[in-house]
Every structure is written in C-alpha cells, then in structure tokens.
Amino acid sequence: MKSLLLFLILFISVFSSAQIRYDVSSSEEFNTAQELANAGDSIVWESGVYSNIRMDINKDGLIVTAKPNGTVLFKGVSRAVIYANDITFSGFQYVGGFIGNLDVIRVYGSDVLITQVNIQHYTSFKYLRVYEESRRTSISHCNFENRINLADQNILSILVDDEPGYHKIQYCSFKNFEGIGQDQGVEPIRIGVSSQGHLDSRTLVEYCYFTRCNGDGEIISHKSRQNVYRYNTFENNPVAELVLRHGDEGIVYGNFFLNNMGGIRVREGSDHFIYNNYFEGLDRRAIYLQNDPSDPLSDIHIYHNTIINSEEVILGSNGNNPPSNVILANNIFTNPIEELFTEDTGNETWIGNLSFGTLGIDAPSSGLSNTDPKLFENTDGFFQPEVNSPVIAAANTGYPAVPLYLEMDYDNEILFDLMKEPRPNSISDRAIGASEFSSTTNVQPHVTEMNTGPSYLFDNLVNYIAANVSQLYIGGEGESRSINVSSNMNWIVESSMDWIATELSSGSGDAQLNITIDANPETTNRSGTISISGGTESETIVVYQDPGGAVSVYEHLEGEVLLFPNPTNGSIILHDLPIGRTLIELTHLDGKRIFSKEYRIDDNKLEIDLDEIIAGIYLLNIKFVDQNSTVYTDLTRKLVKN
Secondary structure, three states, X not given: OHHHHHHHHHHHHHHHHOOOEEEEOOHHHHHHHHHHOOOOOEEEEOOEEEEOOEEEEOOOOOEEEEOOOOOEEEEOOOEEEEOOOOOEEEOEEEEOOEOOOOOOEEEOOOOOEEEOOEXXXXXXXXXXXXXXXXXXXXXXXXXXXXXXXOOOOOOEEEOOOOOOOOOEEEOOEEEEEOOOOOOXXXXXXXXXXXXXXXXXXXXXXXXXXXXXXXXXXXXXXXXOEOOEEEOOEEEEEXXXXXXXXXXXXOEEEOOEEEEEOOOEEEXXXXXXXXXXXXXXXXXXXXEEEOOOOOOOOEEEEEEOOEEEOOOOEEOOOOOOOOOEEEEEEOOEEEOOOOOOEEOOOOOOEEEOEEEEOOOOOOOOOOOEEEOOOOEEEOOOOOEEEOOOOOOOOOOOOOOOOOOOOOOOOOOOOOOEOOOOOEOOOOHHHOOOOOOOOOOOOOOOOOOOOOOOOOOOOOOOOOOOEEEOOOEEEOOOOOOEEEEEEEXXXXXXXXXXXXXXXXXXXXXXXXXXXXXEEOOOOXXXXXXXXXXXXXXXXXXXXXXXXOOOOOOOOOOOOOOOOEEEOOOEOOOEEEEXXXXXXXXXXXXXXXXXXXXXXXXXEOOOEEEEOOOOOOOEEEEXXXXXXXXXXXXXXXXXXXXXXX
C-alpha cells in the first residue's frame, strides 16, 4: 500500500511539473496562451508572416519561440516588450517594419536570453534596448542590419544603474548601417549613456562581427565602466571604430581590426587596457589617443598588439590636455602606410616594443627597437611570427598587470595569445606582439560574417514583402514620395487609381519605390492604394491627396472627432472619442512614423503632449481598437505643429 501511495505521489509530481507547449498564430492566441502558461512552458509561433504583432511578455519562466527558427517573420508595427524574468525569446525575424520612435525589442526583466533573432530594414527608434533594471540579459546569434531611418539613435542599447548588469552580447552580426560616420548617433552598440559613465556595467561583448557600420563614428560606444570587448572582428568599416568614451576601465583584447578605418579611439577615461589585438589594412589611425578637455586620458595600457600595414598610432599631444601615463609594452608596429606614430607627448613609457618602418616621432631612449619582426603571411592571408622571428621569447616585464573585475572571467594575466594559444607562464619567455610562434595554428579572425548571427540567416525559410510605410500623404500635382520595399523574392506593383504613378512596375528583393500623383481637377480630397505583391505575400499602401484642409479618411463613426488647437504650439486635445482603446500614431507626410501609443479612453477626451515634436506638418492617425485587439475603424487628420 505504501509503495502504491509513493508511486501515486511521484506520478502526480511528475505530471504536474511537465512542461506544456502552446502553438499560436495570432495575438489573441498568444495572449490566451500566456494566461494559461506556467514557468517552463513554451509558446510556439507557427511558421508564417505576421503583421502588427505586439508581444508583451509578463509571466516569468516562459520560452517564446518560432517553429522552427527563422520561419516566423513579423512586419508592420510588430514589436516585443519583455517585462518578465527568466525568459527565452528565440527564432524570430523582424523585417521591413515601421514603428517610429518605438523599439523593436525592449527588455525590462532579468535572466533573459534573446537568441536566433534577425532584425533588419526596420524603421524604429532602437532595434533592441535593455533597461537599467535588467540583469544578466544574454543576446546571442542575432543579426542587426540596415535600419531604414537615420535618426540619432543607436541600434543595441544597454542601460546602466548603480548595480552592474553583467549582460552578454555574443556571436551577433552588425551590418550595413548607412551614413557618413561622425556623430550621427547610429552606433551598433552603446553601453551606457554619458550620465552613466561613472557606473559599472560589466557587460561582455565577444565573438561579434561588425561590417559596413557607417551610421556613426563609433561602432561600439563605451559609456560605462568595466566592460570587456574580446574576440570580435571589425572589418571594412570606412568611417567608424571602437570608441572608449565616458567610463573608465575598458578591456579590449583578442580582436581583429581589418581594412578601412575601424581601429580603436580612446576619447575619455582612465585605466583602459588594450592588448592581444591584431590591426591590419587600416587607412586611418589604428589607435587614437584623443586630446579632449572633457575628461583627459590617463593610465592607458597598450600591450602585446600587432599593427601592420596600417596608418599611424596617434598619441594625443595635439592640444592642451595630453594623455598621461601611457604605457606601451611588447607591441609590434611594422610596415606602416606612411608613419608608425604621430603626436607623441614625450612622456610615454615604452617597454619591449619592436618597430619597423618610418617612425614619425623622435625615437625614445629605450623600449622601442627598430627591428624587422620577421612576420610571414599565412595561408589565410594574415601575418604571424616566422620560426626565426626576433619577437619569440623576447617580451619585457615591468608594466602594470591587467585587473580582474568582480564576477568577470577573462584573460587578465595574458596567459593566452590572440588565437587563445597558451603563452609561457614567465613574461620574459613570451613573444612580443599578439601571437606566439606556432607551426600548427594560423592567425585568423575567430568570427566572420558566416559564423555569426542566426544559423538560418542565409537560408530563404519564409517569403516576405514589407514596406516601411502604410500610408502616404501627397499634396500637389507632381509631388513625389519614396518608400522602401523589403523582400526576398520578385514582386509587382499595382495602383488602384490612374492618377497614382510608380517609378517601378516590378522589382526583386530590396528596393526604393518612388511614387508621384497627377493633378487633381476636382480640388477635393481623394485616396487610392498601391499594392506590392509576390506569391502569396502582399503589402498595401494607402495614398491620399489633400489639396487643402483636413484629410479625413475612413470616417465610419457616427459622431465627428474634434481636434484642437490646430495648428498647435504644444499639446492637442481630441474630443468625442469612443470609450475604449485608441491607438494614436503621428507620422511625417512621407509616411515615417514619429510615435505610436495606445491609450485607454474613459471620458471621451484625450490630451497629447507634442512639445518635443519639431515644427512641421504631420498626419495624426486615430485608430479604434476592439477587445480582440483589432482596429475596427480609424480617422486621419492633418496636424500643423508651430
């Protein structure tokens, strides 16, 4: 009897703890599944292309995923907000959507894993933002690519508060952000903001790939303390580089900086350590120590790097705030494009370095030997020591050790070289430069475009067509607008009205579609549609013309919604709204969304603050949402902000 009772207890325990899988294919099904699910359960989206899906994940311990990875694609105003803890979010694609100043993914919870996610061709604020309250968020095997709008906002943002976040960004790819560099603000990664520069983040960025990241001069913007950047590849970035900004104690090691600009700029801070990195083919400075009055550099440590076939190392004497206590130890500087160094302060500490080529500065009295390091080009096209190289077992001692920050795990003792091959325990037995001599291991990047990002990235798992606007306002005769089409197949364009003309009647893949309209002889409001279709997928864009006065499209309400003041100097008030949920969207006349926010209407009135919106003419879209989260009718008004 006791055995039977024990068996029943064990059976009930196992049965009650069994994980449950919920298959979903709509917002309503997702919300119902989340209500029913418990920690450990999975919510699995069926394969397909979905528009305007917002996921609010607010129950701890769930696995939210695609079936299989890469076959679920969201577009339109789709996005996700993760409020809960211990969440796995995986396998989704976000392509071609348009959400204005909203983020594609926001994370507030802790112990969140985001993996196998692809975000590209989106009009958005940020692609992914991790908020201050989050701890231990891991972002792995994701691709972040080609945000459509060039607004002054970075792509992946990690925010920091008074406790370290211990976040990880691993095996991700960052590609094809258009721009001219400088201070446009489209940094692929920013860790902290300027006001958080004194806070410890202890975020790890490793095995990531960065290419053609031109949206800002900073590929990674280090704006907090004690972050580690290792084993990444920065390749073919014409106008950008890794930048240590606000925040001390940055650790940069084991990285490859290849071709174009793409080296390291140290603008502010102290106690930075740069070691075991490989620089080649950089047509602007390889390392740049900046002379900046906002936070003059001090205690900059540059150890065991190899810099070859590149422009100079700038040491920062040009200005009134030169770096202090700069230590260069056991580096190789060879075969420069022009000169090896410029702007030395004369106060650098040089220990055991080899240089070969035009020096560009007065030679220090010791610590920088003019010696051919005898590097050979291996079969992968990278340089490493020959068997008789003078760098072998030639390192010097006498420089400060690399610190190990609390609860972080990295090679602070430089026990391994660039390729993670063991170095001798004794510093004096180690090789100068980034690599020990090896007859079996080739120097080559740890990561490339092909082994980072989602595993499905280069497979065509789901056909899609997406446009970065859903409606266009075109005023007078001959005016034109352009939209961005994102697709992985052939498509055709059809107009519902003769007065709407498109530059293209068909296309393939991603393209820009220009639209113009003819004269309006009736001088009254009119509207039509443009359909972009291919296979079973399609996008419809509403096009309307307002020769003067308010645009009013799809007015199906019995009463008239009142908007005043219009023009406005700040806030606006909407009167006679129906009780319930209302989605308010503000867009430019070219269809670019400024913001989108849902409100609960309880007294038929809503006031919206527009103080931060710049002067101009906008479209105010008012969408009424039923209990099933479906838009059942909507209005559009032209709004003038003074």
